[in-house]
Amino acid sequence: MREALTRWCLDLQAHTGLSSIVLGGRRAWQETAVESKASDVDLYAFCGDGLYARMPRLADTLRGAGVRRVVRERSAFLELHYVLTDLPEIDLKVMRWSTVDAVLAAPPNLDELYLEKMHSLHHYRVIIDDSGDGLRRIDRAARRRPADLAALLPYAFESYVKHAWGVAKQGLRRGEPLVGSHLARRALDHLVLVEYLLNDTYPPPFKWRMHDAALAGLRRGDLIRSVATTLEFTPGLSLADHADGLRALEAEILADPGAAGIPGRSPDAWWWAP
Structure with a gap:
């Protein structure tokens, strides 16, 4: 399957002029080789503005690529699905x-699209990259x-505290x-974001964050799996x-040694007694 996927990418490159194509971050080559046909393979291709504008037309004339089901214009990319x-x-x-550069230029933040793009950049598998870009x-x-993860940790913790404090104050004390x-x-x-950061990794995209493979x-x-399962699926929990x-x-x-220096961390967990 690895060879067939590479050939498909080379045909795509020859037809469109795309200079950089990478395998998406969720699986490595060896995982793709044994993946069920019911599962999609995520490929990312990068190009300049001019070629990007021509891609829908080029995709329409890409022979031998299979049956193309849909083209979606998203805010940050063009998505084409092939069977x-x-x-x-x-x-x-x-x-x-320019989209990739905008992500790389942005300060670290907890926006889900930012986290997804940065996670992908750390897990791409390069198939074609003629330009080296x-x-x-x-x-x-x-x-x-390293600097990004260190900057994100206090933000994730502060966001946790803000919401936990709301559970105690609005939910329990005010009876809402x-x-x-x-x-x-x-x-x-x-x-859960705090846990990923303490494990020195960008959190995966939201839909995979609680997946068994990611939690492992x-x-x-x-x-985390045990607590989340109990809270989500136990009937009658208050x-x-x-x-x-x-x-x-x-x-x-928060008992992790890496959490010791988080600003605002408090042994009495004041946020639970507002």
Whole structure:
């Protein structure tokens, strides 16, 4: 399958002039080789503004590429979906170099699109990069990683505290269970972000963040899965039960030595007694 995918990419390059094509960040080559045909392969192609504008027309005339089901114009990229006979379905996402550069120029932040793009830059597998532009940008992302993760950690923690404080104040003290439950889920999301950052990794895209394969790489991944499963699927749990589950998970995560220097971290967890 690896060879067939490479041939498809070379044909795509010859037809369009794309100079950089990489395999998406979710799976490595060897994982793709055994992946079920029911699963998409994510390919990313990068180009300048001029070629980007011509891509829909070029895609229409790409012979031998398989049956193209749909073209979607997204805010940051053009998405083309192909159904092939000898490969899994392919999601081809064509992105301008200017978009990648804008992500790399942005200060570290918790926006989901930013986190997704930075995670991808750290997990791309290069297939074609004739110009070297892709490798240069991947290297740039790798070099800024330590500083980025260090900057994101206090933001993720502060966001967790803000939502946990809302669970205690609005949900429990003021008796607003709907608001409290919504805030509790948001608090859990940010606590999971803290765990990924303490494990020295960019959080994966949101839809994969609680996947077994992603959690398996975390020091407290099994605990996160257990607590989240209990909170989401146990009938009749009260908001106080949710708060207790969050506090227990918080205690384990914040006991990590890497959390010792987080600004605002407090042994009395004042946010639970507003």
